[in-house]
Amino acid sequence: MERAFIPINIAVLTVSDTRTVETDTSGGYIVEKMTAAGHRIAARAIVIDSELLLRAQLAAWIADPGVDVIIATGGTGVTPRDVTPEALAPLVTKPIVGFGELFRQLSYDDIGAATIQSRAEAALCGQTYVFLLPGSTGGVKLGVDKILVPQLDHRTKPCNFVMLLPRIRNEPTGRA
Secondary structure, eight states, X not given: OOOOOOOOEEEEEEEOSSOOTTTOHHHHHHHHHXXXXXXXXXXXXXXXXXXXXXXXXXXXXXXXXXXXXXXXXXXXXXXXXXXXXXXXXXXXXXXXXXXXXXXXXXHHHHHGGGGGGOOOEEEEETTEXXXXXXXXXXXXXXXXIIIXXXXXXXTOSSOOHHHHHHHHTTOOOSOO
């Protein structure tokens, strides 16, 4: 029997000192693809490269029961201004290390060894999934199209992130 699609609520965070909603092609791509997939955009924000401000925004969305998933773009490089992983670190309940590993493996096909500079990662923070993608539109397209669209679709077999949400939330599953 085919599984039904289950829409989820997604918050989109762009980390940038210079982008606006009009010039944010990476955040715009996430919104466009997730909406086209059938999900709801629960919130969208652009926050400057500040560890404290980023952590505050992430923590607010993690605490919001109306947000199932946060997808952030930007601040994942290795320069001193790239602090998105550091902002997320104290909020992590369980790292999802395979996300970063898979992202860099797929990225290698596009940009070669330069992918080693990416600190794309994912984690479960309480009951909220958080995915950190690079700021480049190419990196966002790769992560969204090849990993997030299929893994945020309940119909993806053998398993996906959406099917785990009831267990993560300790909701009844109907199984004895």
